[in-house]
Amino acid sequence: MDALLIVVAALLVLAVVGWIMLLGSRSHTNPHITVGRRLPSFVCKREDGSTVSSDELAGSRSVLVFVRGSWCPFCSTQVQALTYHYRKITQDGGKLIIVTRTPLDTTRRVADQFKVEFEFWLDENLEAATGLELVDDEDIPERFRGEFGRRTILPTVIVTDSDNIIRYSYRSSKPSDRPEPQRFMSVFEAIS
Numbered sequence: 001m002d003a004l005l006i007v008v009a010a011l012l013v014l015a016v017v018g019w020i021m022l023l024g025s026r027s028h029t030n031p032h033i034t035v036g037r038r039l040p041s042f043v044c045k046r047e048d049g050s051t052v053s054s055d056e057l058a059g060s061r062s063v064l065v066f067v068r069g070s071w072c073p074f075c076s077t078q079v080q081a082l083t084y085h086y087r088k089i090t091q092d093g094g095k096l097i098i099v100t101r102t103p104l105d106t107t108r109r110v111a112d113q114f115k116v117e118f119e120f121w122l123d124e125n126l127e128a129a130t131g132l133e134l135v136d137d138e139d140i141p142e143r144f145r146g147e148f149g150r151r152t153i154l155p156t157v158i159v160t161d162s163d164n165i166i167r168y169s170y171r172s173s174k175p176s177d178r179p180e181p182q183r184f185m186s187v188f189e190a191i192s
Contacts (some may be wrong), residue, residue, distance in 0.1 A: 007183060032132045033169040039160050042128035044121035052121055054128075058164045061191050062095040063184065064157040066134055069102035070174065071181075075155065079118070080179050085181050086116045089188065091187060099123055129153045134171065159184050161191045 032040050042054045057064075065082065067075040079098065089096045099121045121128075129135045136153045159168035159180055168187040170179040 010158075011149045024050070030133050030169070030171055032053070032172065033134075033166060035166050035169055037166055039158065039166055040132060042131050044123050044128050046122075047120055049064055055096075055164070057160060060093050060095050061089075061094070061162055061188060062097060062158075062160045063089055063188055064097045064099060064158040064160070066129065066153045067102075068136075068152045068155060069100055071102065071145045072175065074176050075100075076177060081181050082118070082140075083116045085185055086118065088098060088185070092115075094188065095119060097121055099128065099153070101126055101129070115172055116181055123153065126151055126153065132156075157184050159188050 018191050039054055039057070044052055046052050050093075054064075065078065067078065069075060082096065086096055097119050101123050123129050126135050134156050135151055136154050155172035155175065155178055157168070157170045158166055161167050168184045170184065172178060
């Protein structure tokens with residue numbers, strides 16, 4: 001009888017753990033950035049203050065990297081890693097876009113440090129991120145909330161083909177969670 005209770009309890013625990021894992025994995029899916037679908041239209045600002053639309057990416061392969069901000073050490077590491085792939089992306093007319101809500105002059109210093117011409121798009125009020133369901137409402141560390149508020153962009157990488165069809169999509173589950181560049185670069189390179 002005791003052995004039966006232990007088996008039933010163990011099965012119940014496994015079922016609960018499985019259910020939690022299933023719910024957790026579902027929370028990372030996003031219907032707006034699903035592979036095979038067209039990249040939704042969204043608007044940001046360029047460094048010069050002009051408006052730019054995601055629709056303007058049509059005609060070239062693109063890598064869009066949504067980052068939390070220059071205050072995030074994981075974002076800085078990710079941007080630094082992208083400098084290695086920058087020339088490979090742009091040499092054949094591809095585009096590498098960094099989308100951030102951090103003031104662009106702060107973000108530009110990172111690109112200047114590594115001598116690359118990343119294209120930065122500013123989503124200051126998180127309108128694009130909200131439309132794409134890429135907002136984290138409580139993830140900015142306390143010491144930065146005075147300047148940036150509580151809301152930030154969920155780290156995300158999207159690769160599109162020249163028709164703006166999403167060929168790779170990765171939305172991070174936590175601030176330190178980023179895809180290895182080789183994962184999305186292999187997709188980017190395979191797109192003709």
